Structure formats: structure tokens, C-alpha cells
Amino acid sequence: MSKSNNRRSSNWYGKMNKDGFIHRSWMKSQGLPDHVFDGRPIIGICNTWSELNPCNAGLRKLAEGVKRGVWEAGGVPLEFPVISLGETQMKPTAMLFRNLLSMDVEESIRAYGIDGVVLLGGCDKTTPGQLMGAASVDLPTIVVSSGPMLNGKYKGKDIGSGTDVWRFSEEVRAGDMTLKEFMAAETGMSRSSGVCMTMGTASTMASLVEGMGLSLPTNATLPAVDARRMTLAHLSGKRIVEMVEEDLNLSKVITKESFQNAITLNSAIGGSTNSVIHLLALAGRSEIELDLKDFEKAEDIPLLVNCMPSGKYLMEDFCYAGGIPAVMDQIKSFIKPANTVLNKDIAHYFNEAEILNEDVISTIDKPLKYSAGLKVLRGNLAPNGAIIKPAAATEDLLSHEGTAYVFEDIEDLKENIDRSDLPVTKDTILVLKGCGPKGYPGMPEVGNMPIPRVLVEQGVRDMIRISDARMSGTAFGTIVLHVAPESNVGGPISIVETGDRIRLDARNGLLELLVSESEINERLKSRKHRKENYTRGYAKLYIETVMQADKGADLDFLVGKDTRLPNRESH
Numbered sequence: 001m002s003k004s005n006n007r008r009s010s011n012w013y014g015k016m017n018k019d020g021f022i023h024r025s026w027m028k029s030q031g032l033p034d035h036v037f038d039g040r041p042i043i044g045i046c047n048t049w050s051e052l053n054p055c056n057a058g059l060r061k062l063a064e065g066v067k068r069g070v071w072e073a074g075g076v077p078l079e080f081p082v083i084s085l086g087e088t089q090m091k092p093t094a095m096l097f098r099n100l101l102s103m104d105v106e107e108s109i110r111a112y113g114i115d116g117v118v119l120l121g122g123c124d125k126t127t128p129g130q131l132m133g134a135a136s137v138d139l140p141t142i143v144v145s146s147g148p149m150l151n152g153k154y155k156g157k158d159i160g161s162g163t164d165v166w167r168f169s170e171e172v173r174a175g176d177m178t179l180k181e182f183m184a185a186e187t188g189m190s191r192s193s194g195v196c197m198t199m200g201t202a203s204t205m206a207s208l209v210e211g212m213g214l215s216l217p218t219n220a221t222l223p224a225v226d227a228r229r230m231t232l233a234h235l236s237g238k239r240i241v242e243m244v245e246e247d248l249n250l251s252k253v254i255t256k257e258s259f260q261n262a263i264t265l266n267s268a269i270g271g272s273t274n275s276v277i278h279l280l281a282l283a284g285r286s287e288i289e290l291d292l293k294d295f296e297k298a299e300d301i302p303l304l305v306n307c308m309p310s311g312k313y314l315m316e317d318f319c320y321a322g323g324i325p326a327v328m329d330q331i332k333s334f335i336k337p338a339n340t341v342l343n344k345d346i347a348h349y350f351n352e353a354e355i356l357n358e359d360v361i362s363t364i365d366k367p368l369k370y371s372a373g374l375k376v377l378r379g380n381l382a383p384n385g386a387i388i389k390p391a392a393a394t395e396d397l398l399s400h401e402g403t404a405y406v407f408e409d410i411e412d413l414k415e416n417i418d419r420s421d422l423p424v425t426k427d428t429i430l431v432l433k434g435c436g437p438k439g440y441p442g443m444p445e446v447g448n449m450p451i452p453r454v455l456v457e458q459g460v461r462d463m464i465r466i467s468d469a470r471m472s473g474t475a476f477g478t479i480v481l482h483v484a485p486e487s488n489v490g491g492p493i494s495i496v497e498t499g500d501r502i503r504l505d506a507r508n509g510l511l512e513l514l515v516s517e518s519e520i521n522e523r524l525k526s527r528k529h530r531k532e533n534y535t536r537g538y539a540k541l542y543i544e545t546v547m548q549a550d551k552g553a554d555l556d557f558l559v560g561k562d563t564r565l566p567n568r569e570s571h
Contacts, residue, residue, distance in 0.1 A: 007244070008139070009042040011565055012113025019569045023113065032076075041075040041244040043237070044114035046105055046134075048126045050084035055123035055202060056146050057193040058224045065230040066118050066144060069237025075116075075244070077237065080108055087124040087202070095470065096442025098125040098132075099546070099555050100538055102285075105133025106558075111566060115139065116244040118236060122146025122194070122224075124201040124473070127209060128278035132554070134250055135285040136561040140243035141250040142341045143215040144236045145206040147224035148315035149194030154185045160308040161189055161196040162474020166448065173418075174456045194224025197315040198308040201473035204271035205278060210324045210349070211265040212258040213340025214250075217349045221319035239341060248343055254286045257336040261346060263294060264334045267301035267373030268327050270310030270391045272473025273481055276374065277443075281552030284559040292376045292385045292550055296509070299375055302367030303391050304330055306360050309476040310391040311368060313360050321360035325353035330364040377480060377511040380520065381466075381492050381502065384484035384550045388506050394462045397478040398506040401514075402429040402464065406498045409434035410446055418453040426460045429502045433493060434530065435469035436486025437546040437553045441532075441539060447471035447481045464504055466511075468493055468549070480504065480511060482549035488530050489548070495523035 007014075012023045014037075024037050045066050049059035063079050070077035082104040085094040109117055119130040122145050134141045152159040168185055171177035195202030206220040216236055222229045259279060266275050276295060283290035304327055307313050313321075328335060328350035338346045355361045362368050369391055377386040390398060405428050407413040413432055416422060424430075430449050437443045447469040451460055465479045468486035485491030492513060496502075501514035513520065534540050545555040 007039060007041065007115050008565065009113040009115050010039060013037045013042070014039060019571070022571055036076045041115045041241050042113060043070045043075045043077050043240055043244070044109060044112060044117040045077055045079040045120060046108070046117050046130060047079055047081055047120045048084040048122070048130065049081070049120065050086065052089055053084040053086035053123055054190070054193060055086065055195040056084055056121065056126065058146050059120045059122065062144060062146070062230065062233040063120060065233030066120070066237035069234040069239070070241055073238040073241035075241035078114065080112070082108060082130070085123060085125040085129065092440055093442040093444035094125045095444065095553070096539065096542060098129040099542065099558060101126065101129035102132035102136070102558065105130050106136045109134060109137045109139060116240045117141050118240050119143045122202055122206070124205070124274065127202070127205040128282060131214070131282055132285045135254065135282060136558070138249050138251050138561055138563045140240060140248050141214070142236050142240050142243065143209050143219065144233050145209070145215065145219050147194050147222050147226065147229050148197040148203055149190060149224055150192045151197055151314045151316045152189040152191060154188045158314055159185060159189055160198040160314050160474065162200050162472050163198045163308040163476065164189065166475055170451060170456055170461060173450070173453055192225050196474055198474045199270055199272070199305065199310065199315070201272040201274040203315050204266065204269070204275050204473050207269055207271065207324050208262040208266060208275060208279070211328060212262050213253055213338060213342070213346050213349065215341065217325055218323055221315055221323040223316055223319065243341060246343055248341070251286065253339050253341055254288070255338055256288050256290070257338040258346070259283055259288060259290050260294065261335050261338055263298045264301055264331060265324070265328065267298045268303065268331050269305040270303050270307060270372065273374060273387050273389050274470055274473055276387055276482065277470065277549060277553055280550070281554040284552055284554055285561060287560055295374055296376045299373040300371045301331065301334060301373045302364065303369040303372030304362045304364065304367055306362065306368055309474055317357070317360050321357035322353060322355050325350040326355045326361050329353040330355070375506050375509060377506065377509050379510050379512040381496070381511045381513040382483045383492065384548060386483045386511055387481045388479065390506060392476040393478040393506070397462065397464055399504065400464055401501060401503045402427045404429050404431050404496055404498060404500045404502050406431045406496055407433065410440070413449060417450050420454055422452050422454050424452050424455060426455060426463055429464045429466060429504070431493065431496050432465070432467035432469060433487040435467055436488055437548060438543050439468065439486055439488035439530070441534065441543050441546070443470050443549065443553055445470050445472040445475070448475040448477055448479050466493070466502070484548045484550045486548060490524060490527060492520060492524070494527055495520065
């Protein structure tokens with residue numbers, strides 16, 4: 001045992017007694033020689049690869065690149081699996097299981113004898129879930145993302161995952177696209193492994209991870225199948241060993257300033273509304289004060305990235321145009337000094353970065369949109385806040401007053417949205433209840449409700465929609481989300497009735513139910529309580545302990561961290 005006996009892993013593999021014998025001997029059954037237990041860093045590779053999660057299908061191969069880098073730097077790589085959350089495959093919603101993944105990651109890191117960890121993720125909830133779990137243990141940590149898939153293709157044109165699904169679906173409902181054409185587009189949309197190639201939640205979170213310095217530069221945008229992503233995996237494996245040697249724990253990288261930089265960057269790239277939920281939850285695990293007021297400070301950041309759903313290009317184009325470094329260079333006056341996994345200031349990530357295509361990435365003096373950051377809304381309909389994404393909304397609808405049409409739950413919406421006699425106009429405001437963290441449960445991506453068929457057939461493609469749900473980062477429209485408190489805990493949204501008047505003034509951050517205070521209080525007193533759908537297992541635990549959207553929808557008992565070593569042996 002010639003190397004450091006002060007490493008965390010020495011509590012497993014450095015003991016010259018029965019306990020050490022057990023830990024080493026069983027590991028040697030995999031062909032590991034004596035000298036790998038001489039005190040060199042043991043690196044855990046936390047892999048969310050799964051064939052049930054096509055976004056992360058390339059991570060099995062990337063793990064081998066990480067291992068090469070770890071071995072090269074003198075460490076020992078040991079790969080372990082955790083639950084994989086396939087956004088497009090899991091019911092009732094992958095968000096229900098984000099916190100479960102975080103528990104899996106946290107307890108796996110804590111229980112095993114590793115000194116540092118590489119997080120292999122990509123699909124929407126895997127990146128924040130892994131980081132939440134890692135933050136609660138606080139070892140040296142670096143992220144390697146799966147990367148976006150190649151651009152979708154249909155009839156010789158680029159199409160974007162998610163964004164064009166919503167658009168094509170409405171065209172079919174309107175009779176402007178045949179079912180045969182719809183199915184043909186399906187075949188051409190997903191052409192490789194990787195996450196959505198639009199600026200959906202997966203690419204947004206990878207971008208913010210890079211902007212926070214939690215990955216190596218260029219991690220966010222390199223296509224999943226690009227050879228340079230394997231190179232990045234190799235270099236990340238090498239770097240994590242160096243981070244262990246430098247004692248560069250995650251808490252020395254994640255700071256209030258890095259969160260502020262992420263919020264700023266999210267505005268500049270037209271990032272997903274889901275980032276709000278994930279950043280709030282990660283901050284809670286990191287024991288850093290962050291709330292919706294911090295997001296309000298970035299409302300005036302301009303939109304620079306011309307990428308779906310807020311633009312017309314895709315992540316592959318964004319990569320070739322200069323990626324995150326080019327954007328951060330443009331907004332550098334807003335970027336705060338912050339440490340990174342390189343143990344250097346974040347400025348090293350974008351020094352001398354260039355925009356290689358100004359149609360894809362605009363300059364700060366000629367942005368696509370001014371003041372494009374997410375808007376926080378408050379008022380008697382959302383006392384604890386709600387979110388809207390102006391960059392993906394219809395400008396004329398951002399200030400609007402209309403009559404509500406209410407769907408009591410998702411089943412009500414699905415049963416009635418296509419009624420030919422639905423009493424709605426383009427000025428109607430659709431309201432959906434029962435889709436918050438507790439209500440669904442899991443706060444699904446159903447906030448971008450379909451436009452009623454009677455209006456679709458008239459050519460309407462956008463209208464105001466309000467809910468306690470989320471929406472996909474790939475979605476678009478004038479959509480108010482994350483209304484807190486949610487309906488299932490008695491938030492004011494629970495007592496909205498069809499025919500009520502609602503006022504949205506996004507520019508001034510207002511969301512008001514135009515009903516008297518006395519009437520609101522009377523309705524709240526007589527509100528019927530909803531029966532919970534789940535009475536056992538993790539879902540029951542989730543419903544009982546999940547916090548509201550404005551707190552990141554984490555489980556209340558998971559907030560914070562526990563960095564103590566396990567002090568009891570298993571035998």
C-alpha cells in the first residue's frame with residue numbers, strides 16, 4: 001500500500017485485516033491485480049445507460065472512453081449502474097422518478113469505496129437527478145453527457161425532436177397533414193442515439209452543466225455520434241483522477257455564482273422551463289440559497305441562440321456554430337467568476353471563443369430577442385409563483401385578459417378537447433388542474449395542452465394555457481406553468497371555474513384571477529379534496545413528501561447533504 005492511505009477508498013481497500021481482505025478479495029474475482037489496491041484513486045463511473053432509454057444508449061460505449069482516461073491518469077475505474085429515466089418511455093412521467101434516481105446515486109456513492117465519480121447521463125431527468133445525488137455526498141465529480149442526436153430529416157428538411165412532434169400533431173388534427181405523412185416523419189426524426197437535438201430539457205441541462213463548469217468545455221453540444229465525444233469522455237476520466245488528487249470536491253465547484261451563471265446562460269440559449277425546477281432542487285442539495293427571485297434577475301438577458309423551439313436550427317448546427325463557449329463569450333459581462341472542474345475560473349471555458357455562424361448564434365448587440373429570459377409570474381392565482389417562457393410564446397398574448405375554460409384533470413382534457421361543441425374561442429384561457437407534483441403525481445409535461453380541435457380547424461395554433469404542470473423543453477406556445485401551490489394541495493388554481501376571467505400580464509409578472517377575495521376564500525373553504533391515485537411504494541412516499549414547484553419538487557427529507565463515511569462494516 002505505497003500510495004495515499006488517506007483516501008476515502010482506503011476505508012475499504014486499505015485495511016490489512018478481515019474487512020480489507022473481504023473488500024479486496026471479492027473485487028479480485030474480476031481479474032484486478034494486487035497493485036490496483038495500493039492507494040491509487042478509485043473512480044466510480046455512474047452510468048444511466050439503458051436500452052429502455054434511447055437517449056442514453058451511447059453511454060455504454062462512452063464509459064469505455066472514461067475508463068481509458070482513468071487508467072491513463074493512474075486511477076482505477078469501476079462502473080456501476082443506477083436507474084435510467086427514459087423521458088419518452090416512462091409512465092406516468094419520468095419526473096416522478098427523478099428524486100428516486102437521486103437517492104440511487106447518493107446511496108450508491110456513499111456505500112461504495114470510491115474517491116471520485118463520473119456521472120454519465122443525458123436524458124432530461126438523469127442529469128439533474130445524478131447531480132442532486134452526488135451533491136448530497138460531495139465527492140470530486142464530473143459530468144459526461146450523452147450528447148444530442150443527429151438532426152432529424154423529413155422531405156429533405158431538418159426537423160426537430162419534440163418541437164415538430166407538437167407541430168405535426170396539430171397539423172394532423174387540422175387536416176393539413178395525413179396520417180401517412182405523420183408516420184413518415186416519425187421514421188426520420190430520430191436518426192441516432194443521443195438526446196433531443198432541439199434545445200429541450202436534456203440539451204438545456206447539458207448546456208447549464210457546462211456553463212456551471214461541472215463538465216469539460218464543449219460537453220453540451222458535441223453530437224452523440226461524434227468521435228470527439230469519446231475524446232471528451234477520455235479526457236474527463238483523466239481529469240477526475242486529477243480532481244481527486246487536488247481534493248476538488250463538488251462543493252468547491254458548485255457555488256451561488258455558478259447557479260447565477262446557469263440562470264443567465266439559460267436565458268441566452270432559450271433554455272427549457274424545466275431548468276427552474278432542476279436548479280432549485282440541486283441548490284437545495286448543495287445547501288445554497290436559491291429561489292424564484294434569482295430567476296427574475298435574468299429576465300432581461302437577450303436570446304442569442306436560434307434553436308428550436310425558440311428558433312429554427314438544431315443542436316448539431318449550434319455545435320458547429322461555436323456552441324456554449326461562443327455564447328458565453330458574448331454574455332461575458334453578465335458572467336460571474338466561478339470555479340470549475342478544471343480548478344480554473346469559468347472564463348477559461350470561453351476565452352477567445354468565436355461565433356462561426358451568426359445565423360445560429362447572434363452577437364450580443366444584435367440578439368434574436370431582447371429580454372428573453374424566463375418570466376416569473378405572481379398574483380392571486382399563483383401566490384408562490386408560476387413560469388412562462390416569452391421566447392417561445394406569441395408576443396400578442398403576453399398581455400391578455402380572457403374567460404377561462406377549465407379541465408379538472410388530464411382525463412377531462414383528453415375526453416373533451418376534440419368536442420365540436422366546446423365553448424371556446426381564440427381568446428379563451430385554458431386551465432388544467434391536478435397535474436402538479438402531488439396531483440399527477442410527478443408534475444408531467446402536459447402543460448402545453450392541445451389547441452381545441454374546433455379552433456385548430458379555424459387555423460388557431462396558440463392560445464393561453466395555464467396549469468400546475470410542466471411542459472417539455474421542446475414545446476412552444478403561450479403557456480403558464482408550475483403554478484404554485486398546485487391544485488391538489490389547495491392552491492387557488494383548484495377553485496378556478498369555467499367562465500371566470502383571468503388576466504395575464506407577463507411583461508409585468510402578473511397572473512390574476514378576476515374574482516373577489518371573498519369569493520375565492522369561500523370557494524377554497526368548500527373545495528373538494530382529490531383522492532390519491534397511489535397508496536403504496538415509492539409513489540406513495542413521493543406524494544407524502546414532495547415539495548412544491550417553487551422549491552424544486554424535491555422530497556423534503558432529501559434536502560441538504562450527509563458527507564459522513566459509513567462507519568460500520570457489513571461483516
